[in-house]
Amino acid sequence: MPSSPASASPHKRPPSASDPSSSSSSSSSDRRSSSPKPRLFLLLFLFIPAIIILLLASLLAPITGVTTALLPLSVTRLVHHHHPGHLSSSSSFLRQTRRLFSLHTTATMRRDKYEKELLVAQLAVQRAAILTKRVFHEKAKGTVDKNDKSPVTIGDFGAQALIIAALQHNFPDDAIVAEEESAKLREDEKLRSTVWELVKDTKLDNPDAEALLGGPIRDADAMVELIDKGNSPGGAQGRIWAIDPIDGTKGFLRGGQYAVCLALMVDGDVKVGALGCPNLPVDDAARLTAGIGENQTDDDGHGVLFSAVLGHGATSRPLATVSLDPELGTPISMRAIDDLTQANFCESVEAGHSSHGDQAAISHKLGITAPSVRMDSQAKYGSIARGAGDIYLRLPVSATYQEKIWDHAAGDLIVREAGGQVTDVHGKRLDFSVGRTLANNKGVVAAPLAVHAKVLEAVQEVLSAKL
Ligand SMILES: Nc1ncnc2c1ncn2[C@@H]1O[C@H](COP(=O)(O)O)[C@@H](OP(=O)(O)O)[C@H]1O
Numbered sequence: 001m002p003s004s005p006a007s008a009s010p011h012k013r014p015p016s017a018s019d020p021s022s023s024s025s026s027s028s029s030d031r032r033s034s035s036p037k038p039r040l041f042l043l044l045f046l047f048i049p050a051i052i053i054l055l056l057a058s059l060l061a062p063i064t065g066v067t068t069a070l071l072p073l074s075v076t077r078l079v080h081h082h083h084p085g086h087l088s089s090s091s092s093f094l095r096q097t098r099r100l101f102s103l104h105t106t107a108t109m110r111r112d113k114y115e116k117e118l119l120v121a122q123l124a125v126q127r128a129a130i131l132t133k134r135v136f137h138e139k140a141k142g143t144v145d146k147n148d149k150s151p152v153t154i155g156d157f158g159a160q161a162l163i164i165a166a167l168q169h170n171f172p173d174d175a176i177v178a179e180e181e182s183a184k185l186r187e188d189e190k191l192r193s194t195v196w197e198l199v200k201d202t203k204l205d206n207p208d209a210e211a212l213l214g215g216p217i218r219d220a221d222a223m224v225e226l227i228d229k230g231n232s233p234g235g236a237q238g239r240i241w242a243i244d245p246i247d248g249t250k251g252f253l254r255g256g257q258y259a260v261c262l263a264l265m266v267d268g269d270v271k272v273g274a275l276g277c278p279n280l281p282v283d284d285a286a287r288l289t290a291g292i293g294e295n296q297t298d299d300d301g302h303g304v305l306f307s308a309v310l311g312h313g314a315t316s317r318p319l320a321t322v323s324l325d326p327e328l329g330t331p332i333s334m335r336a337i338d339d340l341t342q343a344n345f346c347e348s349v350e351a352g353h354s355s356h357g358d359q360a361a362i363s364h365k366l367g368i369t370a371p372s373v374r375m376d377s378q379a380k381y382g383s384i385a386r387g388a389g390d391i392y393l394r395l396p397v398s399a400t401y402q403e404k405i406w407d408h409a410a411g412d413l414i415v416r417e418a419g420g421q422v423t424d425v426h427g428k429r430l431d432f433s434v435g436r437t438l439a440n441n442k443g444v445v446a447a448p449l450a451v452h453a454k455v456l457e458a459v460q461e462v463l464s465a466k467l
């Protein structure tokens, strides 16, 4: 039969020398009134270390990445477990503290995931891609001369204005490095009104998403001013966005691959990247084919959005899927290559951007027989990141050319987050902290992590005379 609690029993147990609970003959009420100091001491003894732990954990969370939200909870449990009933007023204080710290920690974790930045980047790229696609279709219909550069100019200005508008609306204090500046638009009234006609009618068909980007730009003058906000010198400090509104202008003109590119760098390190590739297949499993660089359409089955956040992997999703969930998307990863001879290379279409001859010599050295796949733009980075291709080489042609940060920032992160390594031909990581160009780097070697060193070795052997 269960014994009744001592306090409820009318018969007190006789005191016993061996019973620690009866070492004193005083009653519990006596005990309550006679020893406040030890209890206070005990309280302080437990509380002060707990608060110090909470403070330290919270401060260290951004550095260590440790999930401290659980820590205050366990400290609370520990205190309650050892001193039930004595901490009621203090426990509400502790609970409040815990809530405060968890809120702070959750905010830190969100910040580390750059959720809002990712969402805005994805939507901004998607909206800008709608504009570029409209121009691409006009061009495909033959309404403009093939050698006329105006479609790409119109698309470039329009897409840049739309992306900057979204960034300014959401992150007004961030700096922006963008490819275009508005001088030409200010001089050319006709060009300005053509771009404005396109910009004013381009919106996402999801009203919440469109509202998040700040809705339409006010007028043509505001549009021109927005374009010039992309004039930051870049550098190693603070938050800087890099925009290439149409990367692969040559591809855009020839009806091949091009990309709308956006990346966020914080203190010179790329944290978020989004690449809209309107003419790539949606299907991640489709291997690259020789014809991928020409006569493309953005019909059904085409148009993919690659994204990545540093430390959180890379994903792809259809460019047409507008969602307020930044995590919607399929994780992508580079193809595991056991036998390098089975790998395939991609490179620029333009021999003036990357040496085709050196690339062929490197292929040969590695025993790769498949011809390289040539395509314009950062679509190359996206394609190897999802395993459609394996290796991307950009081999310097000119000794003086400096690569632009907007041509690489998003792609570099997406490949690294998909399990790849990206360096220059000297084996140095791309350095986005030195301004608008990659002044500290030469060329690009991007490959799955496991084979990167081997590929780099072959690159250096072939280029040894030039390096
Ligand atoms: N001599 C050169 N070497 C390497 N890249 C160059 C170059 N001249 C121009 N580019 C860059 O190459 C980019 C295109 O890369 P790709 O050849 O991979 O498609 C161009 O971007 P835009 O098309 O945005 O102008 C341009 O910035």
Ligand SMILES: [Mg+2]
Residues within 6 Å of the ligand: 244, 246, 247, 248, 406, 407
């Ligand atoms: Mg470019």
